[in-house]
Amino acid sequence: MSFLGSLRQKASFWDKIAENFAPSQTRDEKFRNEYKLPLEESIIDDTNADLSFISAYSKSKELKKKEGQAMAYVYSGKLFLTPHYLVFRDAFDNSSCIMILNVSTIKRVERAPFSSYALSLVVTLYSGTQVLIQFIGVRYRSEQFCEQLKKCLKGNIDHAKALPTFLDSCYSEFLLRKNLLQMKDIKAPGGGLGQKFKYPGQNTVAKEKAKLRLWFNYFRENGANLAIVKNYTFEKLIRVGVPSRIRGEIWELCSGSVYLRQQSPHEFQEILAKNEGKTSQAVEEIEKDLKRSLPEYSAYQTEEGIQRLRRVLTAYSWKNPDVGYCQAMNIVAAGLLIFMTEEQAFWCLSKLCDCYVPGYYSKTMYGTLLDQKVFEAFVQEKMPVLWEHIEKYDIQLSVVSLPWFLSLFFTSMPLEYAVRIMDIFFMNGSKTLFQVALAILRINGEDLLEAEDDGMFIAILKNYFLTLDKSSHPESADPKFRQITKFQELLVTAFKEFNIITESMVTQHRSKYQNGILQNIETFVKKTQLRHMPKTFHLEEFELSNIYDLFYQSIATHKIGMGTGSSNMDFPVFVGFLAKFCDWCKPSDSDRNPTYVEQKNEFLKRLFKKWDSSKTGELTLNDVVYGLDKLVTNDLLESINYFFSLYDGDDDGQLQREEVLQISEGLLFLTDPWKTGKFVDALTKKSIEESIAEQFVKEHGGEVKMSDVQLPSGVTIDEEKFKAEQSERYLQAASNFLQRSFEYAQPVELEKDINLIDLSNDDQEGATEKREFNSLKANAALDPTHPKVINLATFRMIILADESYELLFSQTLRDSIHTSESVNSSDTKNKALRNMFDGIIADGRRVAESVRRRVDSVATKGSIASTESNSNQTTHSNAVSAVSGNAQEKTEDLDDFTTEQPGEHEELLSNSWIEMGDTGDDSLKQSRPLRSIQPNPVESEDNQPDLIEFET
Amino acid sequence: MNSSVTSIKLVLLGEAAVGKSSIVLRFVSNDFSENKEPTIGAAFLTQRVNIGEQTVKFEIWDTAGQERFASLAPMYYRNAQAALVVYDITKPQSFIKARHWVKELHEQASKGIVIALVGNKLDMIENGGERKVAKEEAEKLAEEEGLLFFETSAKSGENVNEVFLGIGEKIPIKKPGEQANEQSGLRITDDQRVDLTNSVNGPVRSAGCNC
């Protein structure tokens, strides 16, 4: 299966992403999740304890005053301390008592007198409420816990000071004060748009008041906002439907966004102030949608409502630029703002996006896509008949279900019902969305089975949502039954029948499908991005695809699937990126050599700068593609020009003295892998083939028939010899380059063609005198008081005068950049040299060709062979015979080299040389001098296969 | 009852808020609403029209315009026979986006898909607004890529029906025999049927003028 195959291939990459997406949660993470606490809250200490919560306003407290007897439930469970919270949960009945207490609310902590054997504390809160804690366990551990608590209290003084202001913003506090403290004319805190523009739905005043009283009673007994005990009644009250006036506070309490707001009281305003007047893509997108958010709610036809919405959405987009703004957030935020202040809505939206529906609104919407998949899986499991029907008629379920999830039912149901779902959603989490969605399909199941196309399917559901207030059993004889509305039926079905859908089930399903989803997104994003790539001249489409993979693999912070993180490349990442597929950038032994490292850095910095089109110190994918496209050209001159331009900082077509030194170091760096024998270039390959051929011919005498020329299997080749020869050749090339550069450097004023003439003169044999003259000239060039420059034409000449360097630009460099290999195979790219030699031997066709030529020449005349090798063959295959013939010239050359070598360069060179494990002098003696114009080795290579085709 | 009913699956693509949903609303209900909520994901609507002797049923997939919804689009243009690529003639950026969509459709959608390039909000320049996308430029793109081209106003209704008429005429009509089994589930209802051939200068226009 190709899909599975590619999935496996990418496994390691996706594992990394997956880790981030569904990490196996730590204890702290689980804890924070459960109690909806902010990120800072890690468990400092925990202990077993008995706990009683005696509210200052509690009726039982009044009783106590009368009868002198404390009347309070005692819960046994576990008490946790975090930097800002004391959290308690009953151990036997989890839902009977959960206390979440912000330590800012603590006024006093005393040791209780009434228990001598165990440690007990009386914690008194700002309101007079008391929490009795009786520690269970070893005494010294309890003491430790108290110590830690003391530290937290001390560290929290600033927040404690701000507490009164914060409490003024809580509606619960307002209710308590107004009714219990007889503060009759106290004003209600600011709230949502509903305060002014009416709340949705037509709840009667009496019903609203009755519900509000229930909540008042709850707060009275169990505390509120930052110091509250949640028990069964809390959940029950929410299921009944939260009264509009305190809905905002209950949402922030259930979601935990109230803790974020308390923790960073100025952040919202600060974000707005800091970004005032700034614009961004998100800001523009928000502008487009402001008037398109719950248009049916009157506040959003006014400047006031739109302003609030604008501030909440833009503030969030600045806070979380990875998400920015996604359509549907406007609708959700508009829903929140009916019940909440801007600041409350801002924090609630943050909590919602980050924790409740992670990834829903991200740049790739992977969370949305994932949950659609999960939902479909649930439908298939729970309603197989309907699912079969949907499949059979090819109905796009997502057209109806995607908006349910993405806009949390706000666009599908009338507002008054959508907010009821939100009540439960904030309490129970994202499983709520699945439960309600499944219930909708279940209730309409029979009708939906009649629908045979998308249109009918959609129409049935649309009609259902419009009649949620109607009786679900209009025909029933029982009036009680008739009273049940469709919405009530929906709640019952969702939370009774589908309470089997648990949060952990949702998580399980998510992790099951996430790889597939991320993979799809990645493919899609890649396709789109490649489609919008600038036109390339040398890189093929499949190479672009590989570069794309390598690029994003290198930017570890960027999650393609999730659409988060920076998608640009800084310098260190750039180096790692090139190292993945460029032979000269791969880690090697040379990295231990500081000179080499410096050369490498210098070259790569120049390359980076050249590619950085925006001059921001970061490369985009387009920069990289554009740059690589230039670098991998097959055109010799284009390639030389590009290299030259890297060093021509001021772009004047001339290199100054310093730049010439640097370009020579750049060449040293670039050719290091061949100099150190890590790879073999085409010249060496050819000599190896020649040598094998020679061996073959020697063994078989002149009597070889072409049909006998099999793959020479038993042939041994002297790797070390070829390696040494190659290094020597590159070293020689480097020294010649430098020497020539300064020889042919021209005074600033001189014309270009003079160089051309000079060079051709020099190439004629017997130019010894001229040489000496030139070396004088070169020395002069080193003198900074007489500035000389090298222009592009000269540079080209110098490169072309050396076969290794010429080959570097015509072939070796191109071949060393492996853009044609896909991400995964490039890892195995770094083969041992052994394999490389094996590869050469395996290329029997070319060896056979050499053999054939040899046999031919032997057959005609023995002497031809040597002529041929002199004129046509590479340095190495003929090294031995060549040495004697050219000894004279070479010695002179050697002298030239040593005298003209500038000190620093000699050092450089010898450093690289020593790396080879060879000694300098002996091998240098064997090296050949620079030869005059040679037949282009590439050309002759190209000819060979042609010839074979011709023969066969 | 007309025996030969052809279904045309049509998808709308284009940047957010260019008026895709408004065009559909105009076509399907001859209506316009000033503050339409953005399309979340996609919407599906149908409309039947008579083109000459033929009854054509348009199955319209209206998609969300925001960039990040783009990964959903293939789900909806899959098997589409026609596409409207919509831009806003007062927003140059939306025209760039239209180019992208055309490119994507040519690469990814079914071969032979009939694409109409639609510049919307024509009424705005008629009311003194500034045109930012030249008609010639759009015509050129249409020419190069082989697209139908229209400038419309969902608000006034101008040219909206013509777009669908143009598409209907360009799509090869299936022979009745071919679709007999395909359309087995079809129930033909006569309500809301627009007769496109007569509507060009008909009531649709005058209704638009009242806006």
Ligand SMILES: Nc1nc2c(ncn2[C@@H]2O[C@H](COP(=O)(O)OP(=O)(O)OP(=O)(O)O)[C@@H](O)[C@H]2O)c(=O)[nH]1
């Ligand atoms: N003046 C004018 N306004 C238009 C026209 N068409 C649409 N609009 C307005 O432009 C806004 C966006 O229209 P929609 O139809 O929702 O745009 P859309 O392309 O469906 O947007 P998304 O669903 O977000 O992709 C609305 O406020 C419309 O009232 C038009 O022809 N003229």
Ligand SMILES: [Mg+2]
């Ligand atoms: Mg729309």
